[in-house]
Amino acid sequence: MSTLLEVRDLHKSFAGEPTLAGVDLALKEGERRAIIGPNGAGKTTLLNLIGGQLRPQAGHILFAGQEISGWPPHRRAREGIGRTFQISSAFPSLSLSDNMLAAAQAGHSWLHYAPEARRRAEQLLELLALGAKAALPVAQLSHGERRALEIGLALAARPRLLLLDEPTAGLAAGETEGVTKLLQSLEGVALLIVEHDMQVVEKLADSITVLHHGRVLAQGSTLEIQANPQVQAIYLGKAHAET
Amino acid sequence: MDKLRQRAPLLIALALLAFIPQLLALVGLPGRQGAFWLSLLTQMLIWGLFALSYDLLFGYAGLLSLGQAIFFGLAIYGVTLSSLYWGFSPWEALGSGLLISLVGAMLVGIVAVRVPGHGFLIVTAVISLIVYLMAVAASGWTGGTNGVTVTIPSLDFGLLRLSLFDPRQGYWLALGLLMLSYAALRWLTRTPLGRALELIRENEPRAEALGYPTLRLKFVVFVISGSFAGVAGLLYALINQFASAGLLQWTVSANALIWTLVGGAGTLVGPLIGTALLKFLEYLFGGWWPQGYPLLLGLVLLLVARAAPQGIVGMLRAWRAQRELR
Ligand SMILES: Nc1ncnc2c1ncn2[C@@H]1O[C@H](COP(=O)(O)OP(=O)(O)OP(=O)(O)O)[C@@H](O)[C@H]1O
Ligand SMILES: [Mg+2]
Numbered sequence: 001m002s003t004l005l006e007v008r009d010l011h012k013s014f015a016g017e018p019t020l021a022g023v024d025l026a027l028k029e030g031e032r033r034a035i036i037g038p039n040g041a042g043k044t045t046l047l048n049l050i051g052g053q054l055r056p057q058a059g060h061i062l063f064a065g066q067e068i069s070g071w072p073p074h075r076r077a078r079e080g081i082g083r084t085f086q087i088s089s090a091f092p093s094l095s096l097s098d099n100m101l102a103a104a105q106a107g108h109s110w111l112h113y114a115p116e117a118r119r120r121a122e123q124l125l126e127l128l129a130l131g132a133k134a135a136l137p138v139a140q141l142s143h144g145e146r147r148a149l150e151i152g153l154a155l156a157a158r159p160r161l162l163l164l165d166e167p168t169a170g171l172a173a174g175e176t177e178g179v180t181k182l183l184q185s186l187e188g189v190a191l192l193i194v195e196h197d198m199q200v201v202e203k204l205a206d207s208i209t210v211l212h213h214g215r216v217l218a219q220g221s222t223l224e225i226q227a228n229p230q231v232q233a234i235y236l237g238k239a240h241a242e243t
Numbered sequence: 244m245d246k247l248r249q250r251a252p253l254l255i256a257l258a259l260l261a262f263i264p265q266l267l268a269l270v271g272l273p274g275r276q277g278a279f280w281l282s283l284l285t286q287m288l289i290w291g292l293f294a295l296s297y298d299l300l301f302g303y304a305g306l307l308s309l310g311q312a313i314f315f316g317l318a319i320y321g322v323t324l325s326s327l328y329w330g331f332s333p334w335e336a337l338g339s340g341l342l343i344s345l346v347g348a349m350l351v352g353i354v355a356v357r358v359p360g361h362g363f364l365i366v367t368a369v370i371s372l373i374v375y376l377m378a379v380a381a382s383g384w385t386g387g388t389n390g391v392t393v394t395i396p397s398l399d400f401g402l403l404r405l406s407l408f409d410p411r412q413g414y415w416l417a418l419g420l421l422m423l424s425y426a427a428l429r430w431l432t433r434t435p436l437g438r439a440l441e442l443i444r445e446n447e448p449r450a451e452a453l454g455y456p457t458l459r460l461k462f463v464v465f466v467i468s469g470s471f472a473g474v475a476g477l478l479y480a481l482i483n484q485f486a487s488a489g490l491l492q493w494t495v496s497a498n499a500l501i502w503t504l505v506g507g508a509g510t511l512v513g514p515l516i517g518t519a520l521l522k523f524l525e526y527l528f529g530g531w532w533p534q535g536y537p538l539l540l541g542l543v544l545l546l547v548a549r550a551a552p553q554g555i556v557g558m559l560r561a562w563r564a565q566r567e568l569r
Contacts, residue, residue, distance in 0.1 A: 051452060077454035085452075091445035102438050106454035110436040157454055 003062075004029045004190050005050070005161055010059035012045055012214075019045045021214040022059070027161070032191040034201040036225075037211035038234065043194040044086055046211065047163045050192070051083045052076045063161070078107055082159030086166050086194075088146040090138045090153060097134035099149060100124055103156035124152045128182070144175035151182065155189075162186070164193045168200050180204060198226075260418055264411040278410045283526060285410070287519045288417035289478050290502070292424055294514035296471035297499035299428055302509030303437065304464045305444025307500070309493040310351060310367030313374050314344040314469035316491035318476025320378070320385065323393040323486040328384075333395050333481075340477050341470070348469025356461035371493040378488035390487030398481065413482045420478055421515075424471055428511055431467070440464050441509070501540065505547050507554030516555055 007025040011018070019042045027033055035043050048054040050061060052073035061069040068076055090099050100121040101113065108114040125131045128148045133141065138149065147167060154162055167183065168176040180203050183191065195201050201208060201222065208225040210217040218228050225231055259266075263284060267277040293315055300306050321340030325331040331339060355366045378385045385391065398405045398416070405412045431437050442450035443457050451457045480486065489495075499514075506517025521540070528536040551558040 053448060053452070072456070072458075073448075073451040074454050074456045077452055083452055085449070089446050089449050091442055091449065093445060094441065098438070102435075102442055103453050105435045105438070108435065110439070111434045113435055153449075153453060 006062040008060040011057045019214050027190050030190050032206045034205035034208045035194045041211040042214045043211055047165050080160035082154035083163035084150045084154045088150045090149050092139040095135050095137055103153040128152045144171050161190045166194055281410045281414050285414045285417045287522045288421045291515045291518040292421045292475040294499045294502045294518045296468045298503050298514045300468040304440040307364045308367040309496045310371040311472050312491055312495035313371050314348050314472040315476040317347045318344040318473035319480045319486045322480035327393050333398050337477050341473050344473025345470050348466045352462045352465035368493045375491040378491055388488050390485055392485050507556030510556040513554050513556035
């Protein structure tokens with residue numbers, strides 16, 4: 001499998017404070033990688049840099065061999081990078097089906113809805129088991145339903161890389177399982193998942209990258225990471241201590 | 244058939260509007276009084292078209308601008324000054340009016356749509372102020388705040404020649420242009436492009452992350468809506484045969500904002516209703532208590548904000564939806 005995403009020596013600081021201080025990361029086609037790390041480690045910042053919401057001060061981001069770090073977000077989306085946001089944020093006053101259709105229509109005609117966009121939107125509502133609520137405005141959905149929609153929107157354009165920022169945050173156990181199953185069922189898309197829930201990470205990820213103070217602290221299989229004493233000390237230990 | 248039934252109210256309203264000049268004559272309001280009411284209606288149509296253009300920008304794309312009057316005023320000046328000083332024919336004058344508002348919208352748009360958040364409102368207001376002050380400074384030419392008048396007696400459509408001095412023909416021209424613009428904007432808002440504008444209003448970063456080039460879209464909607472404001476300006480110039488620097492002021496844009504809010508933003512019909520209603524109230528108060536109108540306006544806005552944030556049309560829709568549920 002060839003490399004899909006390559007991040008090299010990425011730097012980002014806010015008001016002089018370094019948030020990312022030289023991050024390297026490589027992802028193969030279809031690979032599933034979890035990013036873990038304590039609060040403020042720079043996980044969301046990393047996703048924002050890959051998605052184009054933020055620009056790095058230094059470093060490279062290569063997607064399918066192209067340098068994309070100067071591209072605007074919409075161009076990256078067209079090229080195959082989909083993402084969800086940590087705070088679910090669809091288009092609140094539009095109906096669920098209009099949300100999905102708009103997501104599926106991106107990149108098609110400005111004047112006519114494409115039949116395949118309509119089909120894609122319906123198919124995704126089906127997949128998310130939200131078909132019955134299609135006519136409701138998003139503002140009236142539950143938190144769990146909105147999280148599911150968030151993923152559906154990102155999937156609409158059939159991305160090659162999906163960036164997920166804490167997809168199960170704030171979900172009930174049953175809902176978390178639903179989202180996990182949904183993500184497990186995806187094929188042909190590489191996942192980069194920021195996730196605090198280690199059970200979800202175990203189910204979804206082939207490997208884990210640990211971010212700490214804006215640097216990659218460790219990288220490896222789930223087992224390796226869980227056995228890593230440094231990681232245990234600063235991340236897992238802390239997480240256990242919290243619960 | 245169903246579609247026809249759905250559209251029946253609109254068609255009936257249209258037919259009624261078209262025959263208002265005859266109706267006024269029938270109920271015994273011919274002559275000067277009838278002409279007065281007709282000209283009030285015509286003004287409502289002109290300003291309604293201006294509000295319509297504003298709704299595309301504000302109601303759909305969520306861009307709160309105080310610069311819309313720039314393109315309205317530029318078109319008015321384009322028509323009046325070109326026929327006054329260069330002897331342009333009516334059609335040439337209309338063409339230059341539209342062109343100058345289009346170019347103006349492109350120039351202002353390039354600067355303004357890049358400014359995020361409330362900065363957009365400030366930038367558009369400031370540019371509006373600058374353009375206004377420029378028109379005042381060039382008052383030898385533009386007539387400043389006193390304005391200039393122009394005489395364009397008629398508009399030749401080949402088969403048909405509209406006399407602009409006849410209130411009825413002016414009314415029909417305004418009604419026709421408003422209906423055409425309404426149809427065009429209604430169509431536009433139903434395309435994926437129109438939906439994309441709503442995505443920007445609802446959540447711009449999300450729209451961009453889905454692949455929508457939001458900056459370019461904001462520029463496009465700014466220019467389209469500015470051009471429709473220009474069309475409203477053409478109409479104003481033809482009917483009122485007058486231009487004044489005051490028409491370029493940010494307060495003129497603020498009026499469109501108020502009419503749109505009161506009628507219902509993002510509905511297209513709403514701003515028309517809001518304009519008609521508030522223009523009528525303005526006229527009523529203007530007669531016996533001129534200071535009363537701003538006061539009333541404040542009350543109406545307060546009422547809308549408290550009781551019907553979606554405006555009149557939004558309130559009617561919510562009410563109908565509730566009735567259907569029961
Ligand atoms: N747009 C911004 N402006 C200023 N500072 C920012 C911005 N985004 C992030 N930061 C700072 O960068 C640091 C890392 O934030 P980031 O959101 O990437 O952390 P995170 O790993 O996603 O944390 P969490 O687990 O809480 O979501 C924080 O200290 C934050 O205050
Ligand atoms: Mg985060």
